[in-house]
Amino acid sequence: MRGALLIAKKEFLELSKDRKTLFFVFVLPFLLYPAIFGMVAKMGKRDADQNRNKASRVYLVDPSGALTGLLKADPKHFELMPRPEGDVKQAIRDQKLELAVEVAPDAAEALQKQQTFTITATQDESEHTSELALKRFREALRPQEKAWIQNRLQVLNASPQLAEPVKLEVKNAADTALEVGKAMGRMLPYLLMIMMYSGSMQHGIYTTAGEKERHTLLSLMATRLPRNQIILGKLLYIFSMGVIAALLNLLSMALSIPSIAGGSGSQGALGAVAAIANPVTLGLTFLIMVPLGLFFANFILLLGVQAKNTIEAGSAITPGIFLVIFLGVFTMMPGVEKMSFLSYVPVVNVCLALRKLFSQQSNWLEYWVAFAMTVGLAGLMTFISTRLLNREKALFNA
Amino acid sequence: MIRLDEVHKSFTVKDRKTRKPKRIDAVRGITLQVKPGEIYGLLGPNGAGKSTTLRMIASLMDPDAGRIEVCGLDTREKPEAVRACLGYLSTDMNVYGRFTPRELLRIFGEFQSVDPVVAERRGLHLLEKLDLADFADVKMEGFSSGQKQKVSIARALLHDPKVVIFDEPTTGLDVLTAKTVLDLLRIMRDEGRTVIVSTHVMPMVEEICDRVGIIFDGKLHGDAPPRDLLRSRNARSLDEVFFQLAAETEGGN
Structure with a gap:
């Protein structure tokens, strides 16, 4: 193992001499995520504030005046607009209006006769401001509607409770930690996989096909180090870079949470993240990351060393990221966790185990099956790598 | 000591025209011996099979048949021990541009299990x-090919090997640098090391080699001291011997 460690040390030393790569690997994540998340959160907050403080522009057609007073009484939320030129729907699509409300001409009469009248609301579901206008209208209408019902019941000398046979009280069984945990459980395996794969990809190409291309691999092979130690050293380096990239990116994202929480005003998010980030969850996450990272590193190593040059290696290794993205997205889909056979599908089972771990639904058997399968697979891949890459054809194929 | 006994090596390549695998016999039954204190x-x-032969001696490739011994060790059985006692340099090798020569030699000293203090001093x-x-602490990225070759030579000799294998060591070097390399080879011979050099430069061979072997089509011809070779072939230079052998090989084929 000494030889493998020496090779890995050489790779890290070589990396340490490249300031630009060091910056991109170790510094950029700490600047990028807070900057991106901060900017997105700030823009989101500004947009939300603007919408909250701005009255919705409503074109109201109410010949009998049944609802005009109601909307006029709330100028903070509704601004009644004159009829737009041309088509009303087009005016909403063009965002000249947020909502058009058409009340039946006989509304006042229907109210008096205790009959039903129709209100037609036209909105643009694709626009948040239009959705908000409809929500405001519903909220304004609800107490008015209740008042009308109560009046009718009074006329009939009936109990006000007649219109309300049941009261539904909703209690949330999930605490904030569980809600955030479920969201993170969906996202985290996906992020981990992408970061580990992409983090090790370029370094893998550089240290395998790159060494062949630069004609430096032969000088390593001419030393007394056994060939399998050279291969293992490179594997160790590729794996370490993947894990480092994943951990740094995640850490940077975690550090960006205050800016998101601050931006959206949800201070509880911080506490929730702190609640799920317990040592056991994080420890088990890291534990299963190790064989998964080794699996990826082996995949990259195998393709990298067999390639003649960096272009060929890049062309072979890059499509792997699409596979990783696909698997990640697939495991994020709702209902996937209920497909029990997926617990025996490599890589997918790691995502599912992590998802359940963060959702507080951990199934220990599933976790350890995923762990054992990934360890076995990584071990098998390492064995195949060292055997295949020992071949003269792979090493001299440049 | 280097000893090759009936060594064979072949490769399979794909014929682009016929799309069928084609066997190429790179080395065909080479037998030779190089003693300590001798430059061969x-x-x-x-494409005659020189580099393949040297790679097999350096235990970077295994022979298909025959036996190779370096420092009394079989290259197939003890490849790591063989590489520990030899220094190998070839034109296919380059240096790590991000390192300085001092850093590179320190790293390779570790690879060759040389004590760091000794590696620093010897380097x-x-x-x-x-x-x-003067360039010991300068990054090698901007080095000329000659400077890189010098660093590669230092790297190959860092662990004080008993056997030195140089595959075309003066390729791309200017006259002055080439002379430095030749002087170094002479010093190594005088120190009692076993040296084997492959080259195209005939005057260099006549000047420093104690014995010469000419490979044509994977076979070794004329394994003898340069003067004996000239005498036996009635030739005035090794170039002439070379052309004679080339004509014979073509005629034979």
Whole structure:
């Protein structure tokens, strides 16, 4: 193992001499995520504030005046607009209006006769401001509607409770930690996989096909180090870079949470993240990351060393990221966790185990099956790598 | 000591025209012996099998048949031990541009299990001999091919190997640097090391080699001291011997 460690040390030393790569690997994540998340959160907050403080522009057609007073009484939320030129729907699509409300001409009469009248609301579901206008209208209408019902019941000398046979009280069984945990459980395996794969990809190409291309691999092979130690050293380096990239990116994202929480005003998010980030969850996450990272590193190593040059290696290794993205997205889909056979599908089972771990639904058997399968697979891949890459054809194929 | 006994090596390549695998016999039954304190020159045209032979001696490739012994060790059975006792340099090798020569030699000293203090001292000594000491702490990215070759030579000799294998060591070097390399080879011979060199440069072979072997089509011809070879072939230079052998090989084929 000494030889493998020496090779890995050489790779890290070589990396340490490249300031630009060091910056991109170790510094950029700490600047990028807070900057991106901060900017997105700030823009989101500004947009939300603007919408909250701005009255919705409503074109109201109410010949009998049944609802005009109601909307006029709330100028903070509704601004009644004159009829737009041309088509009303087009005016909403063009965002000249947020909502058009058409009340039946006989509304006042229907109210008096205790009959039903129709209100037609036209909105643009694709626009948040239009959705908000409809929500405001519903909220304004609800107490008015209740008042009308109560009046009718009074006329009939009936109990006000007649219109309300049941009261539904909703209690949330999930605490904030569980809600955030479920969201993170969906996202985290996906992020981990992408970061580990992409983090090790370029370094893998550089240290395998790159060494062949630069004609430096032969000088390593001419030393007394056994060939399998050279291969293992490179594997160790590729794996370490993947894990480092994943951990740094995640850490940077975690550090960006205050800016998101601050931006959206949800201070509880911080506490929730702190609640799920317990040592056991994080420890088990890291534990299963190790064989998964080794699996990826082996995949990259195998393709990298067999390639003649960096272009060929890049062309072979890059499509792997699409596979990783696909698997990640697939495991994020709702209902996937209920497909029990997926617990025996490599890589997918790691995502599912992590998802359940963060959702507080951990199934220990599933976790350890995923762990054992990934360890076995990584071990098998390492064995195949060292055997295949020992071949003269792979090493001299440049 | 280097000993090759009926060594064979072949490769399978794909014929682009017929799309069928084609067997190429790169080395066909080479037998030779190089003693300590001797420089052996291996000559031959491109693709004759020189580099393959040297790679097999350096235990970077295994022979298909036959046996190779270096420092009394079988290259197939003890490849790591063989590489520990030899220094190998070839034109296919390059240096790590991000490192300085001092850093590179320190790293390779670790690979070859040389004590760091000894590696530092020996490395600097070699760089001085090769007239590169002033560049010991300069990144090699901007080095000329000659400077890189000098660093590669220092790297190959860092662990004080008993056997030295140089595959075309003066390729791309200017006259002065080439002379430095030749002087170094002579010193190594005088120190009692076993040296084997492959080259195209005939005057160099005549000047420093104690014995010469010419490879044509994977076979070794004329394994003898240069003067004996000239006498036996009634030739005035090794170039002439080379052309005679080329004509014979073509005629034979």
